[in-house]
Structure formats: structure tokens, C-alpha cells
Amino acid sequence: MNKAELYLQIRDDIRRRFWPQGQPLKQQALADYYQTSRIPVRDALARLAAEGWLVSAGKASLMIPPLSAAEAQELCLIRQQLEPLALRLAIPQLNFAILGAAEDCLRAAAQAGADPLRHGELNWQFHQLLYQPCAMPTLLQLLQQLHLKVEMYLGFQQVSLGYAAQSAAEHQQLLQLLRDDQPELAVALLQRHIAEAAAALQQHLALV
Known part of the structure; x- marks a missing residue:
């Protein structure tokens, strides 16, 4: 190679x-x-x-640096600021085609088994589809770089902590809120989704 x-x-x-x-x-x-x-x-x-x-x-x-509860918290705080901003700006431009493609990502994730790499890729594809219409290239680039840093934690969380089912359910709920034209509830759910996932991971990492 x-x-x-x-x-x-x-x-x-x-x-x-x-x-x-x-x-x-x-x-x-x-x-x-x-x-x-x-x-x-x-x-x-x-x-x-x-x-x-x-x-x-x-x-x-x-x-390879060990997983760190402090770093997980820092990444969560950054995500809580940037991702809801991207979603809020993108919502007016979302359409059925975009939401349908995001749904396809969730279906693929359900069939991905326990491969953390595949789950990480599909997780980013799902969120990227929802954020892309914000039309802010620098913000999207920052989010992509952040995702690469977060990805090892996401894979650990979904596979080792058995978080995949809860994550999938919240993603489905987010899509439904967007389809029902409830932007504020959708943004609030995204913020809660990031915070609760990070709290579970930080608690686990603090014990190991």
C-alpha cells in the first residue's frame, strides 16, 4: 500500500x-x-x-493516549455549543430528501453490528446530513475535525457501554421532531442527547 x-x-x-x-x-x-x-x-x-x-x-x-474523562467532558462542551448551532441554522433548509437520507443512515447503523468504526462513520454521516444545509463551511469543517477526535469515544460508548440502542432511539426521535416542524424541541433534544451520552461515558471513565 x-x-x-x-x-x-x-x-x-x-x-x-x-x-x-x-x-x-x-x-x-x-x-x-x-x-x-x-x-x-x-x-x-x-x-x-x-x-x-x-x-x-x-x-x-x-x-495511543488512553481515554480520558476530562477530555470527554471537554469534547462534550464543544459539541454542545457547535452542533446545536449548526442544526438551528440548517433547519430552514432541511427537506424530505435530506431527512430520508438521514433515515437511511440509521437503518445502516442498525445492521452494522458491533463494529465501532462503522458506527462512528454512520453517526457522522447522520449528523452531517442534518448540519450540511447550514451553509457555513468553516463551522462544518470544525465539526468534521471534532468528530474525528470524538470517534473513539463514541465507539467505546456504543459498544462497551451498550449505548447503541438509546442513541438510535434518540436519533429517530430527532428526525421525527424535524419532520413535525418542531425546531426548538429538536435542538433541545440534540443538546440533551450530547450531554447525557457524555455524562454516562465520563462516569464510566472516572471509574476505570
């Missing part, structure tokens, strides 16, 4: 928690596993570190 493909594969394996958190990643071990040389592995790890997927483990090595 080329450098770009290697970067994406390592990133996806991090998102799936294939590599252990809190332990140094050995370049040679990764090169052997991905059947490549150490140079593209080094470059991929450097890019992942620059994007926040990896942190220093001392002696020029890198590791």
Missing part, C-alpha cells in the same frame, strides 16, 4: 482499538504487520501525532 493508504489503515486500526492504548508503538512491529518498510510507517505515525491521534511515549516513541 502507498503512504496515504498506510496512514488511513493505521488510523482506522486505532479507531477500532486494534492497537493497545498507553503502550509505545514500535515502528518495526508496525512495518512487519503492514508489510512495508519503516520509513512510510514513521511518516504515517508523524502525521497521526500531528493530528492528535498519538502522543509522546518518551525516547522518541509514540502511543
Whole structure:
């Protein structure tokens, strides 16, 4: 695989928690596993570190940072500000086609099993469809970057904490409120959806 493909594969394996958190990643071990040389592995790890997927483990090595209750709370506070804003601005432009595509994402998520990567992708697709009509490119770009940071937590939450059913039910309720032209209730539900999910995750992380 080329450098770009290697970067994406390592990133996806991090998102799936294939590599252990809190332990140094050995370049040679990764090169052997991905059947490549150490140079593209080094470059991929450097890019992942620059994007926040990896942190220093001392002696020029890198590791996947453990999940943090403090970081989960910080990400939640940011989401609570930006996502309701995007939804509120997008609501006047939402139509049946967009809401139907969002419904398709929920159906696909119901069939995705316990794969946290797939759930994370479909979760973002669902929210992105609802936020896209806000027509604010910088806000949408920030939300996409935020989603990449949040994704490991979302996968952990849905699979390890058994949160997938509650999340799916709240997504369905959100769609129904949008179809029923109840924008304020929809925005309030989104805020509550983010806050309650984060509270459950923070409580769990504080105990481990």
C-alpha cells in the first residue's frame, strides 16, 4: 500500500482499538504487520501525532493516549455549543430528501453490528446530513475535525457501554421532531442527547 493508504489503515486500526492504548508503538512491529518498510510507517505515525491521534511515549516513541474523562467532558462542551448551532441554522433548509437520507443512515447503523468504526462513520454521516444545509463551511469543517477526535469515544460508548440502542432511539426521535416542524424541541433534544451520552461515558471513565 502507498503512504496515504498506510496512514488511513493505521488510523482506522486505532479507531477500532486494534492497537493497545498507553503502550509505545514500535515502528518495526508496525512495518512487519503492514508489510512495508519503516520509513512510510514513521511518516504515517508523524502525521497521526500531528493530528492528535498519538502522543509522546518518551525516547522518541509514540502511543495511543488512553481515554480520558476530562477530555470527554471537554469534547462534550464543544459539541454542545457547535452542533446545536449548526442544526438551528440548517433547519430552514432541511427537506424530505435530506431527512430520508438521514433515515437511511440509521437503518445502516442498525445492521452494522458491533463494529465501532462503522458506527462512528454512520453517526457522522447522520449528523452531517442534518448540519450540511447550514451553509457555513468553516463551522462544518470544525465539526468534521471534532468528530474525528470524538470517534473513539463514541465507539467505546456504543459498544462497551451498550449505548447503541438509546442513541438510535434518540436519533429517530430527532428526525421525527424535524419532520413535525418542531425546531426548538429538536435542538433541545440534540443538546440533551450530547450531554447525557457524555455524562454516562465520563462516569464510566472516572471509574476505570
